[in-house]
Amino acid sequence: MVEFKKLSKHTGVEVFGVDLSRTQPQAVIDEINRLFVEHCVILFRDQKLTQEELVNATGMFGEVANYDRPKDLQTDVQKRQLPAIMLITNIREDGKPIGALPDGEMWFHHDMIHNVRPHKATLLYSIEIPTWGGNTVFSNLYAAYDALPVDLKEKVEGRMALNAFNYGARFKGDPTALKARPEAIHPAVRIHEDTGRKAIYMDRLMTQNIIGLQQEESDAVLERIFDHCEQDEFLYEHAWRKGDALMWDNRSSIHARKDFPADQIRLMWRTTLKGAPVMAPAE
Numbered sequence: 001m002v003e004f005k006k007l008s009k010h011t012g013v014e015v016f017g018v019d020l021s022r023t024q025p026q027a028v029i030d031e032i033n034r035l036f037v038e039h040c041v042i043l044f045r046d047q048k049l050t051q052e053e054l055v056n057a058t059g060m061f062g063e064v065a066n067y068d069r070p071k072d073l074q075t076d077v078q079k080r081q082l083p084a085i086m087l088i089t090n091i092r093e094d095g096k097p098i099g100a101l102p103d104g105e106m107w108f109h110h111d112m113i114h115n116v117r118p119h120k121a122t123l124l125y126s127i128e129i130p131t132w133g134g135n136t137v138f139s140n141l142y143a144a145y146d147a148l149p150v151d152l153k154e155k156v157e158g159r160m161a162l163n164a165f166n167y168g169a170r171f172k173g174d175p176t177a178l179k180a181r182p183e184a185i186h187p188a189v190r191i192h193e194d195t196g197r198k199a200i201y202m203d204r205l206m207t208q209n210i211i212g213l214q215q216e217e218s219d220a221v222l223e224r225i226f227d228h229c230e231q232d233e234f235l236y237e238h239a240w241r242k243g244d245a246l247m248w249d250n251r252s253s254i255h256a257r258k259d260f261p262a263d264q265i266r267l268m269w270r271t272t273l274k275g276a277p278v279m280a281p282a283e
């Protein structure tokens with residue numbers, strides 16, 4: 001009853017005919033949720049939403065969370081948005097960005113993996129986009145886990161990993177990031193509570209080390225795992241159009257941002273959904 005098409009072999013589905021400014025019938029929401037937990041990313045094109053409507057739309061798929069960055073680390077303009085909305089933009093006033101994550105490329109990451117109780121999903125809605133670049137690339141980490149070489153599976157099975165993030169960092173060691181650095185320990189491989197499937201739960205931007213391995217071995221294992229996760233066959237690369245709303249699952253996917261011109265405006269609103277405690281596979 002919901003018309004859709006797959007966007008790549010493993011990752012992403014475009015759903016047609018859904019106007020997110022309207023409350024959708026439960027059967028439609030259930031169908032979208034089914035596609036969502038399986039394909040990790042849902043695309044809704046041609047949306048026209050106010051902040052209130054984006055928050056309401058987010059609420060159709062779960063419990064809306066507030067933007068997680070502490071107030072004292074938010075810009076003044078950010079503080080004037082609805083509490084659920086994160087402003088992602090390179091717009092500047094007096095030379096200072098009015099929102100977060102203003103410029104350029106960002107390494108692959110799970111949103112919120114640095115939190116003890118990460119938000120399960122993110123919705124990103126595009127208001128203004130540059131003429132080129134700024135694509136968001138997603139990888140399906142169920143598929144990446146299933147295809148992980150056996151020796152790497154053995155290295156991470158049953159292990160925990162430390163995840164940390166300096167707010168605003170676009171890559172590890174980004175000197176422009178804030179010093180505030182929340183961190184959280186999670187299973188290296190998690191269970192998705194809705195599908196029961198295993199997914200790799202580590203990423204290049206935020207995962208620091210696998211606990212119980214020497215740093216040198218951990219670095220080598222992580223490098224191989226990240227290279228594996230970021231292979232083309234697991235990816236969907238989204239070229240944004242104005243009015244796109246993209247919802248992704250932070251339990252089963254990672255995403256990265258590609259570079260875009262610094263002299264063109266990019267403006268997005270982000271919301272998130274609260275998540276359940278992270279589950280480790282049963283031994």
Ligand SMILES: [Fe+2]
Nearest residue numbers: 109110111255
């Ligand atoms: Fe992100």
